[in-house]
Amino acid sequence: MSNNLPLSEAGGAAGPERSLLDRVREQVEDADRRLVRRDFARQPRIRRRIGRPRSGPAPGTPARPRLTREVRALREVFTDLGEAHRRYRQRTGDHVSPGLRAAALAFKQAPSLGSLVPVAAFLDELALLEW
Numbered sequence: 001m002s003n004n005l006p007l008s009e010a011g012g013a014a015g016p017e018r019s020l021l022d023r024v025r026e027q028v029e030d031a032d033r034r035l036v037r038r039d040f041a042r043q044p045r046i047r048r049r050i051g052r053p054r055s056g057p058a059p060g061t062p063a064r065p066r067l068t069r070e071v072r073a074l075r076e077v078f079t080d081l082g083e084a085h086r087r088y089r090q091r092t093g094d095h096v097s098p099g100l101r102a103a104a105l106a107f108k109q110a111p112s113l114g115s116l117v118p119v120a121a122f123l124d125e126l127a128l129l130e131w
Contacts, residue, residue, distance in 0.1 A: 031073040074111045
């Protein structure tokens with residue numbers, strides 16, 4: 001049996017608009033894929049000799065916790081959003097709204113998809129998101 005539904009009802013390209021959460025999630029997943037490729041490209045191609053000491057941080061230096069790839073991907077999308085908003089402010093001369101500032105601070109304190117969506121919502125209201 002053939003599918004006689006128009007593209008909008010069948011969920012094609014002209015289908016109902018995706019939610020902001022879905023669009024942000026897609027951007028984070030894209031950033032994650034870029035990070036995987038970047039990390040893979042940085043892996044050393046030579047093997048170390050056994051018994052050779054590795055250089056590490058100086059004794060007594062506190063070790064910085066390694067960020068998870070998920071947090072790195074979230075930060076990459078956050079940075080992209082920040083750059084888009086800075087370009088907008090340069091064009092218009094507007095200041096950062098207190099709501100956006102609060103959302104950005106909340107994301108910086110606890111980076112997560114849930115805290116990134118309000119930041120994206122401010123930019124979406126200004127029609128700055130191309131996705």
